[in-house]
Amino acid sequence: MPPATVRKLSGTLGPLPPNPAMGSAKEKWVVGILGEGPSAVPRVSTHLRAADRFGTWKSRWTLGRDDYAVLPGLYAVGSPDRTSPVLVTANYKMTFDAVRKELAGVDAWLLVLDTKGVNVWCAAGKGTFGTKELVRRVDAVGLARRVSHRTLVLPQLGAVGVAAHETARATGFRVEYGPVHAEDLPAWLAAGRVATPAMRRVRFDVRDRLALAPAELVFTFKPALIALGAMFLLNVAGLGFYGLVDLYALAGALFVGCVLAPLLLPLLPGRMFALKGAELGLIWAVAVCLLNGWPDAPTLAWPKALAYLLVLPALAGFLTMNFTGSTTYTSPSGVNREMRRSLPAMVVAAALGVLLLLGDGVAALFAR
Amino acid sequence: MKAQYLKNVATLRYDAAKCIGCGRCAEVCPHAVFAVEDRLARVVDRDRCMECGACALNCPTGAIAVHAGVGCAGAILLGMITGKEPSCGGPERREDGASGASCC
Numbered sequence: 089m090p091p092a093t094v095r096k097l098s099g100t101l102g103p104l105p106p107n108p109a110m111g112s113a114k115e116k117w118v119v120g121i122l123g124e125g126p127s128a129v130p131r132v133s134t135h136l137r138a139a140d141r142f143g144t145w146k147s148r149w150t151l152g153r154d155d156y157a158v159l160p161g162l163y164a165v166g167s168p169d170r171t172s173p174v175l176v177t178a179n180y181k182m183t184f185d186a187v188r189k190e191l192a193g194v195d196a197w198l199l200v201l202d203t204k205g206v207n208v209w210c211a212a213g214k215g216t217f218g219t220k221e222l223v224r225r226v227d228a229v230g231l232a233r234r235v236s237h238r239t240l241v242l243p244q245l246g247a248v249g250v251a252a253h254e255t256a257r258a259t260g261f262r263v264e265y266g267p268v269h270a271e272d273l274p275a276w277l278a279a280g281r282v283a284t285p286a287m288r289r290v291r292f293d294v295r296d297r298l299a300l301a302p303a304e305l306v307f308t309f310k311p312a313l314i315a316l317g318a319m320f321l322l323n324v325a326g327l328g329f330y331g332l333v334d335l336y337a338l339a340g341a342l343f344v345g346c347v348l349a350p351l352l353l354p355l356l357p358g359r360m361f362a363l364k365g366a367e368l369g370l371i372w373a374v375a376v377c378l379l380n381g382w383p384d385a386p387t388l389a390w391p392k393a394l395a396y397l398l399v400l401p402a403l404a405g406f407l408t409m410n411f412t413g414s415t416t417y418t419s420p421s422g423v424n425r426e427m428r429r430s431l432p433a434m435v436v437a438a439a440l441g442v443l444l445l446l447g448d449g450v451a452a453l454f455a456r
Numbered sequence: 457m458k459a460q461y462l463k464n465v466a467t468l469r470y471d472a473a474k475c476i477g478c479g480r481c482a483e484v485c486p487h488a489v490f491a492v493e494d495r496l497a498r499v500v501d502r503d504r505c506m507e508c509g510a511c512a513l514n515c516p517t518g519a520i521a522v523h524a525g526v527g528c529a530g531a532i533l534l535g536m537i538t539g540k541e542p543s544c545g546g547p548e549r550r551e552d553g554a555s556g557a558s559c560c
């Protein structure tokens with residue numbers, strides 16, 4: 089991360105610069121304008137409308153989430169004055185909504201950074217929610233002339249991209265880190281801006297994991313379609329007899345890796361995500377065999393059954409390992425080690441399984 | 457839920473001699489890895505560290521160092537293939553900041 093340029097604050101003299109946030113004045117979530125001329129600031133509603141919730145839902149399902157952003161700049165909540173707190177956030181609409189909906193009855197300024205429509209944590213990791221953008225934005229809205237105090241309240245996860253002491257040096261504003269989760273803002277403000285230890289911890293409960301499942305599924309959908317397409321082509325070419333069983337076996341493994349294993353994460357034995365996923369994948373593979381008459385009257389030839397026992401756990405394990413990207417506690421060093429240990433096993437198992445499946449297809453061809 | 461990942465892998469390093477006890481590390485760490493008592497920081501549980509880098513970035517005296525990055529298999533895999541430093545790739549993965557997802 090490049091250090092913030094230390095420079096003189098230009099925002100203390102001359103007319104206030106125009107507030108780019110005024111471009112949002114016509115948005116449905118803007119309920120008025122505070123002040124006039126260059127000092128004008130849009131006042132935002134603390135109530136989420138159906139359209140806002142629908143936007144959140146669409147975003148979770150990755151439908152048109154790429155430009156789900158609000159204009160950066162200064163917004164008002166309630167009737168803030170020169171002494172009101174300045175809360176800094178990202179310009180991802182979902183994040184912006186999560187913050188404003190917690191601020192009913194609060195008078196505050198909302199300083200929205202240009203994070204290219206990315207949430208605080210991801211943007212901080214990339215550096216767009218960073219010292220440089222913060223310093224620039226504080227300056228650009230002439231914050232020093234709009235408030236009499238010298239404190240910025242940042243979401244705690246913003247600390248991944250913002251250096252508090254560098255911000256203070258460059259802007260004269262002290263940085264105070266608020267709670268990790270926007271839903272704790274009211275309690276944090278009410279307690280005189282003191283965070284309990286719980287407010288400082290990132291939570292990752294069942295609800296959070298469930299919220300991520302749609303995106304995981306959608307991202308897996310495309311490769312899955314390709315696999316199904318390949319099976320279909322092999323069918324057409326007369327090389328395989330892939331049918332309903334293959335379809336639900338594969339779909340089940342996807343569901344296990346993207347939804348079930350992430351949901352049951354803390355309950356599954358082991359520390360490695362791939363292992364957790366493979367365990368459930370194996371259970372699913374056994375279930376598929378049982379569903380097809382094993383062990384008494386198998387309708388599934390043994391090469392195919394064996395192939396399922398190899399491929400499905402590998403697939404579920406791989407998908408679950410990918411979930412490390414969505415968790416809030418996996419370190420890059422840890423993921424690195426996990427991958428070096430588990431990837432070879434998964435690749436070998438999957439390759440053997442696919443060979444068996446192909447062989448099964450060829451055998452069926454010759455039997456005809 | 458008690459989130460636990462692999463043990464003994466975090467690259468977190470802390471030099472107590474440089475600490476001035478300002479408390480920032482404890483304030484910014486989302487996994488309570490640090491505690492500051494009697495104006496001195498202490499590592500409580502380094503296995504909880506997810507290497508986000510917030511503490512090192514915000515320590516005014518440079519008492520903390522960590523190899524920060526994204527704990528995301530997809531990004532690391534891509535990094536292995538392309539030979540580049542793993543990073544959050546593209547706009548495709550962004551989640552609700554309020555519920556806290558780490559990879560992008």
Ligand code: SF4
Nearest residue numbers: 475476478479481515
């Ligand atoms: S941020 Fe640095 S100086 Fe401040 S308490 Fe932590 S280690 Fe010590």
Ligand code: SF4
Nearest residue numbers: 485505506508509511
């Ligand atoms: S790198 Fe992040 S998780 Fe690790 S100790 Fe520092 S702030 Fe905490």
